[in-house]
Amino acid sequence: MKKVSLILIPICFFVLLSAAHAAVGKVSKLSGEVSYRTRDNIPYQKAKDGIELEVGYWIKTGRNGWARLSLSDGSTFTLANNTELKIDSFLVSKEKKSGIFNLSQGKIRATVTKLTGQQTNYRVKSPTAVAGIKGTEFMMMSQGYANVFFGNEGSAEISGDSETSKPLSSDTIVQNTRGITPTDPVKVDENTPLHTAKKSFEEITAAKPPEDWEKSGNLPGIIARWNINYGHYLADTGKYEEALYVFQIALDLTDNGDIKGDARLERGSVYASFLRNPEAALAEYLLMLEEYPAYPQRETALYRTGMILYEMGFAKRAKERLLQYTAEFPSGKHLGNVETILKMIKD
Structure with a gap:
């Protein structure tokens, strides 16, 4: 009996060790300047198609860089240029899956799959905001203190430093800055500057990289200018604190x-x-x-x-x-x- 136990111990240890080091996914496509590192505080090295990703890895795109990360559960993260993302944790089983992804800066599109009966708890964190994802597609920009979220499909919960969150659903925008509770969601109507911004965001995080990155560079300014106009509306309707907040987001969003x-x-x-x-x-x-x-x-x-x-x-x-x-x-x-x-x- 003791021999059986002694045999099982190293087998269990090997299984746990293998699970701990199982690949989160891989870089399935890339273009331009893309680099990675395997842990904090070490230099980046050039990335190649197909490299496997593990917990603790960082992916970084340069001024003309673009990358698509394909995760083992079928989810994808698409990184636009000037973006830095860390895989903090990742665990998938039949019953549930969870993961924490840290967006230091930049623009991403996250498409998170959800299977029937499987509990999903993914979070994408920036220095001042958190997106809680159950199974959805959304786009996120972290620019300085400010964060902008566009919903494509499904829903997500957006929060700052506190637990108070605001819902992000299809064709809406939610924003925050400095860790403050996010704004109420706003519908993205067609033929508006906000709709133009969302379409530009979709183009730079599409299935293939854009021909140039001008639209990416213009995004913060377009959304900041929209915030100023939206702030006028809020002030005119007596929502003065909300107007001040939106003006602050505009300040933090653009140079x-x-x-x-x-x-x-x-x-x-x-x-x-x-x-x-x-x-x-x-x-x-x-x-x-x-x-x-x-x-x-x-x-x-x-x-x-x-x-x-x-x-x-x-x-x-x-x-x-x-x-x-x-x-x-x-x-x-x-x-x-x-x-x-x-x-x-x-x-």
């Missing part, structure tokens, strides 16, 4: 100074006009002046800074800013109001 300048002005306007919070509005305008001094929004930001300081009773500081306005914009669109206030300020 375009013109869009960032508009987002700062819009946040300042909501604080000043609707929430009666001049201190917060002033902070937004000062950030605009400091961070984007060469953009056309500077004129309005400088004018509003002077006016808010005057309304708050800081006449001397208001005068300094308003005189600065007249010096920088001698034919400015707010010059009449500025001159009127300057006459009212006593030395």
Whole structure:
């Protein structure tokens, strides 16, 4: 009996060891600059078609890179350019399957299969968001602090740092930034900039790579600009905190100074006009002046800074800013109001 037990121990150990090192899947297709590494904190090496992937592996695409990962359960992950993904965990059995995939940055399309009677619990995590997947196809972009999710089929649950989640379903968009609870889902209507963005996302994560990556580079700006327009709608309907959040997502989503300048002005306007919070509005305008001094929004930001300081009773500081306005914009669109206030300020 002891001999049988001794024989079974190494057999069981071998089975467990084999399961632990079983391949998660493979890189089934790739194009352009694609590299991988087998664990954290080691250099990347060039990837080739067919390399097997295991838990702990990283896949990274360059500026013209594209890769499709085919998992052992039939699910696929398609990585667009400038994307970095880690396989944190992966386990598949007849009864259930689970996996955690960390998206450090970039754009992916995840198509997760679901079999009848099989419990599915996949999660795709970025530094500031989590997508809980039961069996669906969706697209995810992680850009700086911000995350954008488009639903294609099925449903997923999107969350930030807390457990509060928002549903992502077919032809909707959900967003978040800085780990905050995501926005409510918004329907992606045809013939809108948002629909154009979704179609571009689908093209760069399709079954074959695009001919060029211009659409990929334009995506953050298109969605950020849409957020500014959507924020207007939210503010006009009295949803001021939601509007501020959407403007913040626009700020975090793009490096375009013109869009960032508009987002700062819009946040300042909501604080000043609707929430009666001049201190917060002033902070937004000062950030605009400091961070984007060469953009056309500077004129309005400088004018509003002077006016808010005057309304708050800081006449001397208001005068300094308003005189600065007249010096920088001698034919400015707010010059009449500025001159009127300057006459009212006593030395």
